[in-house]
Amino acid sequence: MTPAPRIRRRLAEAQGQWPDTVPPLLRRIYEARGALTPEQAQPRLGQLLPPDTLGGMQAATAMLADAIAADRHIVIVGDFDCDGATACALGVRGLRLLGARHVTPAVPNRMVHGYGLSPALVDELAALKPELLVTVDHGIACHAGIGAAKARGWQVLVTDHHLPGDALPPADAIVNPNLRGDPFPSKMLAGVGVMFYVLLALRRVLRERGAFADGGPDLSVLLDLVAVGTVADLVPLDTNNRALVGAGLRRLHAGQGSAGLQALIRVCGREAARLTAADIGFAIAPRLNAAGRLEDMALGIECLLCDDATQAEEMARVLDGINAERRGVQQQMTDEAQAALARVEPGASGLPPLAPCLFDPEWHPGVVGLVASKMKERLHRPVVAFAPAEPGSATLRGSARSIPGFHIRDALAAIDAAQPGLMARFGGHAMAAGLTLDESALPAFRDAFHRQAAALLDDSLLQAELPSDGELLPHELDRAHAEALRIAGPWGQGFPEPLFDGVFDVLDWRVVGERHLKLSLRCAGRREPLSAIHFGGWNQQPPPPAIHVAYQLDTDDYQNRRGIQLLIRHWSAA
Incomplete structure (x- = not known):
């Protein structure tokens, strides 16, 4: 039996510089995550680390600029997860914006080619007659595939963020913040983030070569893809990544995302104007990932590259259907794994x-x-x-x-x-x-x-912990604070969504959907009951009269009620 997680409160002393518009609750949450100013809490694009601090950038951008000038055929080779798919679509869209006329997306099929740029995939790509391959979100471990591509006379640029092995592949240029000795201050970029940085640096090189009379295209139009891929890949949301994700979310909120992402948001039943990083992680990313898991990620990339709203809607619905199939397969396999462990x-x-x-x-x-x-x-x-x-x-x-x-x-x-x-x-x-x-x-x-x-591993590492932001005061359990928490992100890995804990009386409970526990709770100092739900929380035992709960405070707009609810992550007898 796995021991219950230990709740650990991560409280911080107020020491930051905050305007009066930031509620005290948000101040202590931010400071517990190391952010002491609004600029650290919600960084903007102006705070991004400069692209020229990434190693390998000079060789990479020179190769791309030469390819664009010579009208060479560039093939962007993606990966079959959400980061790889968004990075591939980003590379195609970005290079076209920067003047490349012959850019083609490609992606391995998991069942046919295996992972990454393999010799089998190189053989298939030969029909496209590429002159330059650009790998996104992979390549650092693809020695054989890159060797096969070089043997055909193709140039290869690797853009990746995975950890390298003892030897590097024989690519013409490599951009990866995790190469040994790379000077880039943040090692947290996702594959899509690395490719976005390459595009930023390439635009500067093209400006210097006189390719643009007006400074070049606005690459911020691609940040919706960067946000989705970064959140989906579960990389830590350091200051740099939060600036990228925050900017991408603002585009999606304004309805400015690509037609494919807007269609996926609608298929997920979410509202673009209220989309959060959690919605990306739990709703959008699984639908894109499902294509690469069960079918072919080419469909996901095609959806991200589509500019026709009607076609994008059709592809999003196909991805939604594949994801439903994936959930069934996953549940069966997880049940079988649980049964095997029980034996x-x-x-x-x-x-x-x-x-x-x-x-x-x-x-x-x-x-x-x-x-x-x-x-x-x-x-x-x-x-x-x-x-x-x-x-x-x-x-x-x-x-x-x-x-x-x-x-x-x-x-x-x-x-x-x-x-x-x-x-x-x-x-x-x-x-x-x-x-x-x-x-x-x-x-x-x-x-x-x-x-x-x-x-x-020792016993301390084998004890799961739930870091809590402490107890919410009765007056903080309201709609205004729930809304403030929702828009205060982006939250994610390394900058976790606020989690609170406290003791509540159980007024009523029932099981919904066979696996979920719906409760009505009351806390000291508050007369009105609180609605709460614990997804997957029904353990065949009724809850005791009083429980210690770890929870998130969320809005509840079901049937336009404009209320609040507690999303329970763990509970135990008080």
Whole structure:
């Protein structure tokens, strides 16, 4: 049994410089996240780090500028997740704005080509007769594919943000803030952010070459794509990323996003004018990701590149249908994973396995990452989930998800150093990684992964924490504060959405939708009851008369009631 999370309050002493228009509640929330001024709390585009501080930019922009001047065929090779799709669409739209006339998007099919720029994908791209390939959100680990492209006489520019291995691929130029020794102050850019920076630097180079009489096109029109890809990839929202995401959200609020994103917002049942980063993460991104997981991300990229509202609506509805199918597959696989873990005898402590490695020959490789993520959340353990690369294949594709304090890519690198060849390939970040191995190597990998976890994890890391912003006062439980919290972001990784905790009396409760718990609560000092819901919170046991709740304060506009509700993230008996 996994222990209940520990609620830890992250309270900060008031020391910042705030105008009277910022409520005291927001001041302490911002300061608990290290923001002491409005400029730090909600940064603007003028605060962006300069593009020329990114390593490799001079070679990259010179190559792109030469290609545009010579009217060469540029192929933007994306990836089959939301960051890769938005980066691909951004690259195509941005280069066309900057004068490129022959720009084509391309993306691998997960089931056919595998990850990234592979030799198989290069063979298929040959029919397009490219002269310059630009990888977005991948490439730093694609040695064989880049070598195959170079052998055909093509130039290759890698734009990526993933951690490099010991050797770099043989590309003509590489832009990646995470290269060793790269001077860029922030290492948090998503793949779409790296490509946006390349476009900013390219515009400056083209200005210097006299390509524009008026300073060049306004690239801020692309920030809706940057916002969606950045939020979807779960990179930390440092000051630089918050400036990018905030600007993109403002475009979407004004109805200025691309036709494809506007259609996806409508299909999700959201309002563009009230869209938040959470809406991107939980509604828009899954619909784009679903195409790459179960079908072909080419559809998602086509939707993002579409300028016709009617066609975009049709594609968005197809993506919505694929996402519904994905949810069904994910739920079945997660249930099977839970059942498999239930058959594993717990250790003497009664806790779940330290580092579960899950595999089922019937699982879909496009969904194992979601299964690993779900199981990681339930168990608070690093988890790897595997599926055959294709039905009946002996090659397994795995997705790993981790917990704070256990760097998953470094753990895989340590396994690779100790047992070279055990994994065919691997790559990723601190919290998420991917790998490929032969099914015969799975037992050895399980043992190696467990040894890494046993060496690096202690009891403190295995105890999940819920950082809380403390208790809301009775007068703060109102619509005005809920609205202020909604627009105070963007919230996300590294700048988390406010979470509060407190003790409430349970006045009434009921189960809705078979899995969700709807409650009516009352707190000291407030006469009116509070509506609350805990999605997935029904555990077959009625709640006690008083509960300690970790919750978010949200607006409730169902049937135009313009009220508030508490979104419960965890509760226990008070």
